[in-house]
Amino acid sequence: MDATREKKIGSDNSVLYPVFMNLRGRRCVVVGAGGVASRKARRLLQAQAEVVVVAPEVSPELEGIAHEVRRRPYRTGDLEGAFIAFAATGSREVNEAVAREGRRLGVPVNVADDPGGGDFALPSALRRGRLQVAVSTGGASPALAREIRGRLEGLFGPEWAGIVEELWRARRDGRAPDERLQEEVSRCLSRLRA
Template structure:
């Protein structure tokens, strides 16, 4: 089983090695998360050039990953992706190997997001279409901003309440959230 985590990497440097469709898709994901993306590839698609990334149009060389907080190996050459993944692993930097996910240390989940609430789904197998379908199926469950704001105010009030009132207020909030999502019974 993998460790599920959300990382705050806004402003950190990400290196994408590769210039095609997959590299562009990964670069968009990284940009959406606030990373600063640097692309290294001998040829770069127009879709990737249209993104706010820095591009070095050349082959990958050992040492290119220095200073990266996250790496994506997305070329169409397994040997290059393997070399990128090996360098990143040796440096302790999370790396996504686009050709063979099991050779990297980072997998991109399917994500559904609304008003800051994110649900990320991975299958633990090479079934991204299942992960995407599951993420889409959860979309209708995501609360809107009005509910989130109301629940946040209630939580803040509960946390500032006297200890005896706090427990009851938080339990009531939990019950209301569960009811909104159509869940019954005690939470797990």
């Protein structure tokens, strides 16, 4: 195995590299169609990715999300043309096979049942429009990440979506945020102090 590949999630003191990735129009292959695969596919849809689902049975919800459904077990070749992939079946062997194909093709793979086996892990994230706050424990405790995210939900009200949208518009148009907007940002920031 390639030495750079041996640095696995949680296996040493390195931390995962935090990144917000632009997946718009990118082909993302999701292998599996249970609760975990569906959660991942939902977020891919929000990112406007082109989702390909591979699984023997696919729920109507996933059918609605998927750009393409391959209604059968995974087979080698399914990752061809993928930008990234998700191994989220209930079978360790199948998930490992997906990870192997990813390594061969240079396609990064998220492996749902093995915090040490994947190329990237998903954070627990809250979303208010364009604003996202993401929490990761690097596979140490997904339950803790979810718990922390849950507490942050209460801190960030729905008003943040509008504020960040307005900031985005001003930035896009090359305008400085006006005084009213600046005051609103300050008010919301001061409410974040616990």
